[in-house]
Amino acid sequence: MSTTPPNQNPADNRLEQITVGAGLQESRYNQEFVDFLKKYGFLVLLVIAAISFAWFGLQKLRERREGETNLAFSQLEESLRTGSPTALARLADEHDGQGAVPHVARLAAADALMVNAFRGLVPGATLNPDGTVKNPDELLTSEGRTRQLEEARVLYQRVVDDTKGDRFKAIHTIGGLFGLAAIAESLGKFEDAASLLKDAQARAAAADLKALADEAQRRLDTQAEAKVTPRLLSDKDVATYTKPTPPPTPVPPLPAGPDFPPTPLLPEQP
Numbered sequence: 001m002s003t004t005p006p007n008q009n010p011a012d013n014r015l016e017q018i019t020v021g022a023g024l025q026e027s028r029y030n031q032e033f034v035d036f037l038k039k040y041g042f043l044v045l046l047v048i049a050a051i052s053f054a055w056f057g058l059q060k061l062r063e064r065r066e067g068e069t070n071l072a073f074s075q076l077e078e079s080l081r082t083g084s085p086t087a088l089a090r091l092a093d094e095h096d097g098q099g100a101v102p103h104v105a106r107l108a109a110a111d112a113l114m115v116n117a118f119r120g121l122v123p124g125a126t127l128n129p130d131g132t133v134k135n136p137d138e139l140l141t142s143e144g145r146t147r148q149l150e151e152a153r154v155l156y157q158r159v160v161d162d163t164k165g166d167r168f169k170a171i172h173t174i175g176g177l178f179g180l181a182a183i184a185e186s187l188g189k190f191e192d193a194a195s196l197l198k199d200a201q202a203r204a205a206a207a208d209l210k211a212l213a214d215e216a217q218r219r220l221d222t223q224a225e226a227k228v229t230p231r232l233l234s235d236k237d238v239a240t241y242t243k244p245t246p247p248p249t250p251v252p253p254l255p256a257g258p259d260f261p262p263t264p265l266l267p268e269q270p
Helices: 010-082 085-094 101-119 142-163 167-186 190-206 210-221 223-228
Strands: none
Touching (some): 010 085, 010 101, 085 101, 101 142, 101 167, 142 167, 167 210, 190 210, 210 223
């Protein structure tokens, strides 16, 4: 026997049953959600708050690091202008881990030490206009030159060790290898220099730095000449000391004689 009222469409009855069922199901979901919030609502709020604080902290940390990096590059630019190896090495230690700053600073410090060692000067030596050094104490002895080259070698090696595993820092690695090769050549260690240059060439090729790879090959090609031909520096590249010429001794004035009346002009004799 059908339970459908005589004046009601069976399709409408099914729709009403579906609507009522959906309402009951939705009500059940709402009740479950309310129960969930009652039981875990505080924990959910804590998780949301923790995520918000973490995001805010990361933003502040990023801003602070950007500010520190900008300051580091500003200080690097100033130190590069002065060219002091001591200041550059100290800057690298103070900003270690901040992008390329420590690598550039150490390479610049090592370059300054090496070039001055080749010229026989302590860093920061004062030169006269003719290229001679003003203070003889600023000329390097043989021991001082060796010590200064060793300081440069340590800085170059530090850059190579810190960057050799990062393809994006290959340019710094290659710069360090070039410096090490130059020092090895100056000490007559040509086999070590060739090995370093080949390493630099391979890294340059892997990083698509063709100009640096070509430079490494050029230095390898000219190394045979360096073995038999001593490296001669021009006069302006070699610092010397000239003892200042003392000023001339002032000549005392002649003593003044007695005052004589002017002699009248005599007439010309016929």
